[in-house]
Amino acid sequence: MSFLELSQVTFFYPPKTIPAVKRINLGLEKDGVTAIVGPNGCGKTTLTRLMIGVLQPAEGRICLEGRPLTDYSLAEIGRRIGYVFQNPDVQLFSNTVAEEIGFGLTNQGCEPAAVEARVDFYLDYFELADYRNVFPLHLSQGEKQRLAIAAVLANEPEFLILDEPTVGLDAYRKRLLGDYLQKVAQLGRGMLLISHDMSFVDRMAERVITMENGQIKSDSERRGNMAYDH
Ligand SMILES: Nc1ncnc2c1ncn2[C@@H]1O[C@H](COP(=O)(O)OP(=O)(O)OP(=O)(O)O)[C@@H](O)[C@H]1O
Ligand SMILES: [Mg+2]
Structure with a gap:
């Protein structure tokens, strides 16, 4: 049993009749770094939104640790799977940078001193320490991206989905992010990375899945025949 298991998952954005995601079969383990790559509009973001229950498949089934995703509340899924949005503007909602990082921990009932220590570490x-009291939406694009990632990592979820995490990051910050994510992966936490940045994918991912037109075209986990049988 995989941590996340998708079988024959199809999704349409109504009223479209062409599916954004079509008959996807995929298992993701609780550890290891998997990347999904593919051209704009091939369905990568849609697929990850289905995985966290924000979108529901028109057909097929998604299970989290063997139970249908629909058995969980969105909050329960959110506690298990950290999700970094492709666009940080839609993720950030707090009044200050420090609050944004501490929000999840406070919400989980962490002691204020423990929250503060964790917030300081991620700042x-x-x-981002210089911006501790700044309104998040006033940050630069790269700063917002780093904040969005820090806010999700601070909750230490058991599985992470990162949709284009390197967009807006300079080479130095990208390397730091990669170093950090490798540490997270070494702790045994699984990760799904969506990226157009092939050097980042090469560095990070043990398994690379290619999507095209809403379908999986190849999966490096499957040896021999790379063509995916759909
Ligand atoms: N909210 C929406 N309403 C209608 N159609 C949508 C919506 N979001 C995405 N789509 C369409 O669904 C398809 C898949 O989009 P998706 O965002 O999943 O692609 P993507 O692979 O993440 O692309 P990118 O690399 O540009 O991020 C595209 O044809 C897109 O136009
Ligand atoms: Mg996308």
Whole structure:
């Protein structure tokens, strides 16, 4: 049993009749780094939104640790799977950078001193300490991206989905992010990375899945015949 298991998953954005995601079969384990690559509009973001229950498949089934995703509340899924949005503007909602990072922990009932220590750590690592009291939407694009990632990582979810996490990051910050995510992966936490940045994918991912027109075209996990049988 995989951590996340998708079988024959199809999704349409109504009223469209062409599916954005079509008959996807995919298992993701609780550990290891998997990347999904593919051209604009091939369905990568849609697929990950289905995985966190924000969208529901028109056909097929998604299970989280063997139970249908529909058995869980969105909050329960959110506690297990951290999700970094492709566009940080839609993710950030707090009044200050520090609150944004601490929000999830406070919500989980963490002691204020523990929250503060964790917030300080992430402010430091992602070089956001100077912006501690700044309104998140006033940050630069790269700063917002780092904040969105820090806010999700601070909750230490068991599985992470990152949709284009390197967009807007300079080479130095990209390397730091990669270093950090490798540490997270070494702790045994699984990760699904969506990226057009092939050097980042090469560095990070043990398994690379290619999508095209809403379908999986290849999956490096499957040896021999790379063509996916759909
Ligand atoms: N909210 C929406 N309403 C209608 N159609 C949508 C919506 N979101 C995405 N689509 C369409 O669904 C298809 C898949 O989009 P999706 O965002 O999943 O692609 P993507 O692979 O993440 O692309 P990108 O690399 O540009 O991020 C595209 O044809 C897109 O136009
Ligand atoms: Mg996308």
